[in-house]
Amino acid sequence: MEDKILTFKQLIKESNNIVFFGGAGVSTESGIPDFRSKDGLYNQKYKYPPEEILSHTFFMNNTEEFYIFYKEKMNSLKYEPNITHKKLAELEKEGKVKAVITQNIDGLHQKADSKNVYELHGSVLRNYCMKCNKSYSAEYVFNSKGIPKCECGGIIKPDVVLYEEGLDESIIRDSIQAIKQADLMIVAGTSLTVYPASGLVNYYRGNKLVLINRDETPFDNMANLVIHDSLGKVFEKI
Numbered sequence: 142m143e144d145k146i147l148t149f150k151q152l153i154k155e156s157n158n159i160v161f162f163g164g165a166g167v168s169t170e171s172g173i174p175d176f177r178s179k180d181g182l183y184n185q186k187y188k189y190p191p192e193e194i195l196s197h198t199f200f201m202n203n204t205e206e207f208y209i210f211y212k213e214k215m216n217s218l219k220y221e222p223n224i225t226h227k228k229l230a231e232l233e234k235e236g237k238v239k240a241v242i243t244q245n246i247d248g249l250h251q252k253a254d255s256k257n258v259y260e261l262h263g264s265v266l267r268n269y270c271m272k273c274n275k276s277y278s279a280e281y282v283f284n285s286k287g288i289p290k291c292e293c294g295g296i297i298k299p300d301v302v303l304y305e306e307g308l309d310e311s312i313i314r315d316s317i318q319a320i321k322q323a324d325l326m327i328v329a330g331t332s333l334t335v336y337p338a339s340g341l342v343n344y345y346r347g348n349k350l351v352l353i354n355r356d357e358t359p360f361d362n363m364a365n366l367v368i369h370d371s372l373g374k375v376f377e378k379i
């Protein structure tokens with residue numbers, strides 16, 4: 142393992158256009174559970190499966206039930222960035238990391254001071270009235286009773302991409318552009334099972350693809366360096 146971390150450090154040292162592509166595993170060490178680990182949300186018991194609750198149809202038909210789950214499980218306001226978020230922000234300041242592409246919706250990369258962040262699945266920090274489009278803070282939504290409502294009476298919806306909903310095309314375009322230009326691509330803390338986000342890895346053209354994840358992923362055999370360990374352990378050595 143030490144050898145692999147040394148190789149990873151060397152790759153960072155010799156690269157100046159690094160793109161990081163991450164998922165829920167980046168934030169577990171901040172205390173936010175992921176979906177698919179053994180203690181992730183998909184392995185806990187709810188009235189409905191989480192993947193059903195987090196779908197567009199469920200939101201429209203069972204808005205109250207959606208918000209019970211959402212407020213309990215998706216409130217990232219009380220969490221702080223961990224060593225991985227912080228190191229990435231430092232590497233961006235040094236001019237090495239050019240983009241952080243994330244499937245996370247928790248806003249922790251920005252809280253760590255990363256500037257160029259592409260949020261493929263949106264953010265709990267932005268919320269809009271479905272009727273008049275007025276925007277609301279996460280505090281307003283998470284502290285509301287029942288279904289959060291706008292002053293116009295409309296229902297407020299978080300700006301997160303639910304299952305059955307499409308991704309923002311301009312964010313995809315910018316992410317692909319960043320990945321195509323990357324000399325080093327770091328893929329981390331993601332099971333790489335959620336499409337179309339995971340397909341973005343295929344746009345990388347270089348020969349320095351590093352994959353860091355506790356569990357195996359379907360892309361392991363594509364990577365030039367695979368580290369199966371916790372991100373905190375790896376990034377504290379960077």
Ligand code: CNA
Nearest residue numbers: 164165166175176177245246247330331332355356371372
């Ligand atoms: P996932 O499918 O739950 O996979 C997470 C992966 O991370 C697993 O393969 C784990 O082995 C790995 N992992 C967990 N903790 C660590 C760690 N400390 N170090 C290294 N590896 C670790 O999550 P994906 O991101 O792949 O799936 C995409 C979904 C999850 C997106 O739509 C997200 O919006 C959604 N999600 C986001 C958050 C968040 O914003 N923090 C939390 C939970 C789910």
